[in-house]
Structures are given as structure tokens and as C-alpha cells.
Amino acid sequence: xxxxxxxxxxxxxxxxxxxxxxxxxxxxxxxxxxxxxxxxxxxxxxxxxxxxxxxxxxxxxxxxxxxxxxxxxxxxxxxxxxxxxxxxxxxxxxxxxxxxxxxxxxxxxxxxxxxxxxxxxxxxxxxxxxxxxxxxxxxxxxxxxxxxxxxxxxxxxxxxxxxxxxxxxxxxxxxxxxxxxxxxxxxxxxxxxxxxxxxxxxxxxxxxxxxxxxxxxxxxxxxxxxxxxxxxxxxxxxxxxxxxxxxxxxxxxxxxxxxxxxxxxxxxxxxxxxxxxxxxxxxxxxxxxxxxxxxxxxxxxxxxxxxxxxxxxxxxxxxxxxxxxxxxxxxxxxxxxxxxxxxxxxxxxxxxxxxxxxxxxxxxxxxxxxxxxxxxxxxxxxxxxxxxxxxxxxxxxxxxxxxxxxxxxxxxxxxxxxxxxxxxxxxxxxxxxxxxxxxxxxxxxxxxxxxxxxxxxxx
Amino acid sequence: xxxxxxxxxxxxxxxxxxxxxxxxxxxxxxxxxxxxxxxxxxxxxxxxxxxxxxxxxxxxxxxxxxxxxxxxxxxxxxxxxxxxxxxxxxxxxxxxxxxxxxxxxxxxxxxxxxxxxxxxxxxxxxxxxxxxxxxxxxxxxxxxxxxxxxxxxxxxxxxxxxxxxxxxxxxxxxxxxxxxxxxxxxxxxxxxxxxxxxxxxxxxxxxxxxxxxxxxxxxxxxxxxxxxxxxxxxxxxxxxxxxxxxxxxxxxxxxxxxxxxxxxxxxxxxxxxxxxxxxxxxxxxxxxxxxxxxxxxxxxxxxxxxxxxxxxxxxxxxxxxxxxxxxxxxxxxxxx
Numbered sequence: 001x002x003x004x005x006x007x008x009x010x011x012x013x014x015x016x017x018x019x020x021x022x023x024x025x026x027x028x029x030x031x032x033x034x035x036x037x038x039x040x041x042x043x044x045x046x047x048x049x050x051x052x053x054x055x056x057x058x059x060x061x062x063x064x065x066x067x068x069x070x071x072x073x074x075x076x077x078x079x080x081x082x083x084x085x086x087x088x089x090x091x092x093x094x095x096x097x098x099x100x101x102x103x104x105x106x107x108x109x110x111x112x113x114x115x116x117x118x119x120x121x122x123x124x125x126x127x128x129x130x131x132x133x134x135x136x137x138x139x140x141x142x143x144x145x146x147x148x149x150x151x152x153x154x155x156x157x158x159x160x161x162x163x164x165x166x167x168x169x170x171x172x173x174x175x176x177x178x179x180x181x182x183x184x185x186x187x188x189x190x191x192x193x194x195x196x197x198x199x200x201x202x203x204x205x206x207x208x209x210x211x212x213x214x215x216x217x218x219x220x221x222x223x224x225x226x227x228x229x230x231x232x233x234x235x236x237x238x239x240x241x242x243x244x245x246x247x248x249x250x251x252x253x254x255x256x257x258x259x260x261x262x263x264x265x266x267x268x269x270x271x272x273x274x275x276x277x278x279x280x281x282x283x284x285x286x287x288x289x290x291x292x293x294x295x296x297x298x299x300x301x302x303x304x305x306x307x308x309x310x311x312x313x314x315x316x317x318x319x320x321x322x323x324x325x326x327x328x329x330x331x332x333x334x335x336x337x338x339x340x341x342x343x344x345x346x347x348x349x350x351x352x353x354x355x356x357x358x359x360x361x362x363x364x365x366x367x368x369x370x371x372x373x374x375x376x377x378x379x380x381x382x383x384x385x386x387x388x389x390x391x392x393x394x395x396x397x398x399x400x401x402x403x404x405x406x407x408x409x410x411x412x413x414x415x416x417x418x419x420x421x422x423x424x425x426x427x428x429x430x431x432x433x434x435x436x437x438x439x440x441x442x443x444x445x446x447x448x449x450x451x452x453x454x455x456x457x458x459x
Numbered sequence: 460x461x462x463x464x465x466x467x468x469x470x471x472x473x474x475x476x477x478x479x480x481x482x483x484x485x486x487x488x489x490x491x492x493x494x495x496x497x498x499x500x501x502x503x504x505x506x507x508x509x510x511x512x513x514x515x516x517x518x519x520x521x522x523x524x525x526x527x528x529x530x531x532x533x534x535x536x537x538x539x540x541x542x543x544x545x546x547x548x549x550x551x552x553x554x555x556x557x558x559x560x561x562x563x564x565x566x567x568x569x570x571x572x573x574x575x576x577x578x579x580x581x582x583x584x585x586x587x588x589x590x591x592x593x594x595x596x597x598x599x600x601x602x603x604x605x606x607x608x609x610x611x612x613x614x615x616x617x618x619x620x621x622x623x624x625x626x627x628x629x630x631x632x633x634x635x636x637x638x639x640x641x642x643x644x645x646x647x648x649x650x651x652x653x654x655x656x657x658x659x660x661x662x663x664x665x666x667x668x669x670x671x672x673x674x675x676x677x678x679x680x681x682x683x684x685x686x687x688x689x690x691x692x693x694x695x696x697x698x699x700x701x702x703x704x705x706x707x708x709x710x711x712x713x714x715x716x717x718x719x720x721x722x723x724x725x726x727x728x729x730x731x732x733x734x735x736x737x738x739x740x741x742x743x744x745x746x747x748x749x750x751x752x753x754x755x756x757x758x759x760x761x762x763x764x765x766x767x768x769x770x771x772x773x774x775x776x777x778x779x780x781x782x783x784x785x786x787x788x789x790x791x792x793x794x795x
Binding site for chain 2 (some may be wrong): 006008009010012014032033035043044045046047049052070071083166187191192194196197199200201203204205206207208210227228231232236237238239240241242243245276277279289298300302394399438449
């Protein structure tokens with residue numbers, strides 16, 4: 001029996017190469033793994049190893065030949081010792097080309113979807129009003145987050161909390177107060193300062209079926225662990241063809257606190273919102289915090305919960321219903337208005353609300369939308385609002401370039417361009433690392449007056 | 460080249476008594492991995508496998524010996540040089556090969572490729588392309604076992620190149636601190652891509668890299684499947700008894716380049732040939748089996764059986780259709 005030796009592809013991009021040298025001659029015995037020839041590509045000289053055993057019967061391409069296409073027969077191997085030297089080279093056995101995809105699937109439609117980027121959501125502009133959860137009581141965002149974790153840990157024994165100072169110290173920002181006492185050291189776990197290691201460990205535990213809540217002391221420190229968040233938590237479900245779900249929550253304060261300078265003051269909203277396979281929420285009020293964190297813990301996917309340190313101590317009314325939870329992916333219209341739509345998230349919702357108060361005194365009625373969720377983004381609610389007000393201002397604490405405001409504005413271009421009476425305006429943190437000096441810091445972060453000025457440019 | 464079979468500082472695994480059936484089974488699995496990888500290399504050469512393809516040829520004894528030390532339910536996680544691990548855990552050659560060719564019959568339905576395959580059924584957790592990342596994840600597998608109070612053990616494989624990553628040391632600390640039932644297995648094949656271990660690590664005995672955290676370590680002749688199995692059994696017993704992590708350094712060797720596109724100019728051909736002819740795990744197992752009276756026809760039967768499995772896998776990997784274009788959008792998020 002004769003076997004052809006084909007010109008091999010030796011790299012993902014190789015299409016042809018030079019057959020530089022034969023290291024075996026006709027008649028030589030060849031064992032699997034023997035180097036039989038050398039090939040030069042534009043990148044390197046590579047060795048060709050035999051796959052089968054036998055005797056080299058014929059050389060079809062002489063050494064020194066340039067431009068030999070991949071899969072060209074270069075030699076014939078006699079496998080069971082018979083003489084094939086005189087036989088014609090066996091017909092080239094072209095490798096089977098990948099079969100065209102299963103019939104019936106509409107390749108063009110899929111490609112069109114790809115060209116559009118996301119599958120454009122069917123915009124339900126007449127979205128149902130938010131559920132009325134009944135009586136509310138005033139609590140801090142801090143208490144709301146703690147209550148959310150406690151309720152979910154009571155509900156599901158697979159939920160546990162880990163992070164730096166979450167147990168004995170009760171949380172660096174006192175978010176986990178009382179949890180160690182109630183749930184014990186098995187489920188409320190202090191870790192060493194080792195973000196990469198403990199984030200990866202939590203992802204592994206989630207792949208193995210547990211539901212970890214990972215607290216980062218701040219999201220600035222999560223940069224040490226971002227490989228595990230994105231490459232392991234967000235992508236594994238896809239790479240495993242749907243086998244390996246990763247139910248995990250990464251939470252902690254995001255963005256600027258007060259006077260802690262550049263390395264402790266970054267907003268990561270657009271970083272995480274960029275990544276398919278993640279969900280990202282950014283609560284403002286206590287109700288947001290409690291409702292969204294409970295939803296995040298129950299979600300079977302990795303969810304990033306971007307909190308804000310300055311909000312932790314602020315009081316808001318929050319439903320007292322034991323079952324209170326909010327849907328991920330739904331924005332909230334915090335204030336109704338007809339002249340301009342102001343879109344904000346996290347602490348900037350408060351800034352937008354103050355600006356709306358100031359604008360009202362001047363006769364401008366602003367509609368304020370609290371995004372709550374950044375991925376998926378509730379484009380429908382923003383579109384419905386812009387269709388009414390015909391003007392859009394976005395407000396975010398982070399940097400402008402490739403930011404959330406840029407994305408919201410683009411969504412409006414795609415879905416409500418004809419309703420716009422003026423170009424959208426972005427209000428955002430200044431495009432510099434955050435400075436320490438009190439006066440400079442104030443100059444770098446969006447203030448209500450900035451929002452008022454932005455609105456007045458287009459109204 | 461001297462392969463360190465002695466165990467330093469921590470005592471040596473008991474000299475294994477040679478059991479013919481066990482060794483024959485190991486021989487068969489090692490040969491399956493060898494032939495599978497040769498076929499994968501061939502399909503790569505034909506342009507049927509794309510991207511990166513890291514072959515396990517030469518290192519077969521490590522994964523086969525370790526797998527024999529495990530019990531049902533124990534878990535395995537490794538890096539991107541993962542085909543051997545998958546076959547050893549009992550994953551089907553067909554599904555692995557079809558994933559390599561990017562077809563719908565692959566373990567990840569064509570969406571993962573050579574470096575990203577998984578099987579919940581076989582407790583194989585990947586298949587990870589970021590060097591060292593699987594070590595933190597492996598700790599998580601062990602954490603979940605401990606949290607649930609079961610006695611399962613997880614195996615975390617990584618190369619000597621990965622052993623210098625910061626998160627590997629973070630993981631040693633966490634595993635020792637939390638007494639996680641995990642075995643760290645350094646597959647020291649001497650080269651992290653083109654950089655020899657001597658040029659990459661100041662540590663001269665990687666089995667002792669966990670020593671600062673009190674993690675017992677052992678060097679093992681990773682070219683001897685029975686030595687691997689014996690060391691594995693010792694480490695597994697240690698972990699299962701609740702004593703925390705264990706570290707095994709497998710002295711092994713890969714015959715092929717780092718990936719298919721590696722010309723391997725950083726080592727001599729003689730070095731590779733010496734390993735192949737003097738230390739090959741399959742050849743030495745075969746010699747031992749011959750000494751135990753296994754006859755030529757038994758080897759021939761195994762050869763034929765494996766050839767058929769591998770050919771069937773290669774055929775399936777070429778006939779299985781490409782994933783439906785609609786698959787592009789599935790498995791990004793779970794409903795919930």
C-alpha cells in the first residue's frame with residue numbers, strides 16, 4: 001500500500017512554502033516521527049515529520065522547489081514493503097472541505113445581524129410600568145446591599161460571600177455587617193489580598209456549581225483579576241458550547257470616592273459593559289441596590305454590580321416586601337418631563353435629578369432616566385423618552401471616549417434618529433486621571449450645573 | 460539525560476509492583492493519545508485544523524498515570540495542551556477531533572477549538588488558553604468540593620512555564636490556607652514555548668515551589684506511567700484525607716514543537732531523539748509488558764483497535780457539519 005506525503009501547513013496562515021531539503025532519500029526506512037524534510041516559510045524553517053511508517057518510495061517534489069502549495073503531494077511512502085517506485089503517484093486525495101452549514105439556516109440573515117452588531121432588540125416602546133411593591137421604608141444603600149445578600153443566602157445554601165475583610169472586619173465599607181454572625185465562616189470568607197487568586201477560585205467554584213458573591217474592596221483592584229472575570233467567567237459558557245454556566249456576582253464600589261486620586265477613582269462601566277457574556281448593573285437608590293443585587297445573585301450568568309462608595313450612606317425609600325426584586329435590563333424613569341431626556345446611572349442619577357430641579361425653575365421639564373442596567377441596556381425606554389422629548393443628554397462619571405454616553409447616543413442614532421431635534425450631548429468626567437487636590441477633583445467630576453448647561457445648549 | 464526518579468525531601472512513592480492488567484490498560488490509553496495526536500498533526504497539515512494546536516506527544520504517561528489514581532467524581536482541569544487529558548478522562552475521540560476541525564459534533568459544538576473543550580459528564584473542566592489561569596480555577600473546583608463536604612479531589616495541571624505566573628503562587632497560598640483538596644501537577648517538559656526551564660525559573664526543584672506554604676511536593680519520572688500512578692495515589696490519599704493540597708512535579712518531555720508552528724530551534728535534534736529512543740513512555744511500557752509475557756498478537760490487536768478509533772474520529776471530524784450559523788448567537792448567556 002502506498003501513502004502520499006503532502007506538503008503540510010505548519011502555521012495558521014501558511015499557504016505555500018519552499019521545500020528546502022530532503023533529509024531522507026528514496027529507499028530509506030521512515031519511522032513515525034522521523035524528520036524527513038525541511039520547509040521554509042516566510043517566517044521560519046520547519047521540519048516535516050513522518051506520520052506513518054514505511055519506506056520512502058518516491059520523491060515528487062525536488063528539494064529547492066519554491067512556492068509549493070499546501071497539500072501538494074511531495075513524496076510517496078510504501079507502507080507494507082511492496083515496491084511502488086514504478087507505480088504512478090496515487091491521485092491526490094484532496095482534503096474534505098468543510099461542509100456547507102446545515103440546510104435551512106439563513107446565512108444571509110445571520111450575516112446581516114452581524115453587520116448590525118447586536119441583534120437589534122425589538123423595541124417595546126409601550127413597556128409595562130414598574131410593578132408596585134407596596135409599602136416602603138427609608139434605608140441606606142449599605143443596608144439594602146447587606147439585606148439583599150442575607151435574603152439570598154437564606155434562600156439558597158449555594159450562595160456564599162468572599163473577599164477582603166468581608167467577615168471579621170464586617171466589610172471594608174461595612175456592607176457585610178452581621179453576615180458572619182448569621183452565616184458563619186463557611187459562607188462568609190475572608191481572603192488574603194490576592195484578587196487574581198481569589199477571583200479565579202470563585203469562578204472555578206461557580207463552574208463547579210456554587211454561586212459565589214465576590215466583593216472587591218473597590219473595582220480598581222479588580223483590574224488585578226480582570227482576566228478571570230472576562231476570559232474565564234464571561235467566555236467559558238460560549239467556549240464550552242453551553243455546558244459550563246458560571247453563576248457568579250462580582251460587586252464593590254466603582255468610580256470616584258472622595259480625594260483618593262487617580263488609582264482609586266476609576267469608573268469601569270464601559271469596560272465591563274463592552275463584554276458579551278457579562279451582565280452589568282449600576283444601582284443608584286437603595287431600592288435599586290437591593291432589587292438588582294438580589295436579581296444578580298439569582299442570575300445564572302456572571303453579573304457585575306457597580307456600586308458607589310458615596311452612595312453607601314445615603315437614605316432612600318425601599319420596598320419592604322420580602323420578595324422585592326428588580327429585573328436586570330430595565331431602566332426606570334425617575335422623573336417625567338417633556339423637553340429633554342437626561343440619561344444617567346449610579347451616582348450621576350442624583351446629579352441629573354438636581355439638574356432637573358434647577359431646570360424646572362427655569363421652565364424646562366427634563367425627563368430623567370436611571371439606566372440601572374448597562375448590559376443589557378434598556379434601549380426601548382430611552383427611545384420612548386426621546387420620541388417624546390426629541391433631545392438627549394447623557395451623564396456619566398467616567399471618561400467620554402468609548403463610554404456609556406457614547407453608546408446610548410449611538411443607540412438613539414440607530415433607533416430614533418428621525419425624532420431628534422438636536423445632536424445628543426454628553427456630560428462626563430474630564431478626560432484625565434482623577435487629581436487629588438480638592439479644587440481640581442471638583443473640576444474633573446460632573447456637577448449639576450454641567451448638566452444644566454448641556455441641556456440649555458439644545459433646548 | 461538523567462530523569463529524576465528520586466523524591467527529594469518528602470520521601471519516595473512506594474516502588475510499584477507491576478500489575479500486568481493495569482500496565483496493559485495504561486499502555487493502551489497512552490497509545491490512543493499518541494495516535495490521536497499524530498492524526499491531529501496530520502489533519503493540521505492538511506489545513507483541516509486551524510489556529511493553535513498543541514500536541515501532547517511524549518507526555519502521555521503523566522495524564523494516564525494520574526487518571527488511574529482517581530475515583531469517579533474527581534475533577535480535572537488543565538491548560539491548552541489538553542487533548543491527552545480529555546482522552547484520559549474518557550471523553551470520546553470523535554468529539555475531541557470534531558472540535559479540532561471546528562464542527563458541530565465537537566465537544567463545544569465547534570465554538571471552542573483545541574484549547575477550549577469541556578465535559579461535565581467526565582468532570583473535565585477545560586481546556587484553558589490563558590497560561591496559569593486554570594490554576595486559580597482548579598482551586599475553585601476544590602473549594603466547591605470542600606464547601607459541599609464531599610471527598611472529591613481535583614487535579615490541576617500546568618506547565619513549568621506557567622509555574623512562574625503570579626496567580627500560581629497566589630493559588631498555592633490560598634490552597635494551603637484553606638486546606639483545599641487539590642493536587643497541583645507541574646508537567647515539566649523543560650520548555651515553556653522556546654525558553655528552557657533553566658532560563659525561566661530560579662527554582663531548581665519545582666516540586667518544592669509550594670514549600671513556603673507547607674505544601675508537600677514530589678518529583679516524579681513522568682515518562683514512567685507506573686511511577687506516575689504510584690505518586691498520584693499517594694497525593695490523592697493525602698488530599699482525600701483532608702490534609703490539604705499536594706504538589707507533583709512530573710519530569711516529562713514533548714517531542715513536538717510548542718505548537719504546530721514552532722520550528723523548535725531551541726533544542727537539538729539529538730536531545731529529542733535521545734528522549735524518544737531511551738525514555739519513551741509507550742516503548743518502555745511495551746518492553747515491560749513483553750517481559751510479563753504479553754504476546755505480539757495482543758499488541759497488534761491493540762494497534763488495530765486504536766487505529767480504527769482514530770480513523771473513525773478523523774472521518775467523523777471531517778464529515779460532521781460545520782455549526783449552523785445560528786450557533787453564532789447561542790451560549791452567550793443562559794436564560795434566567
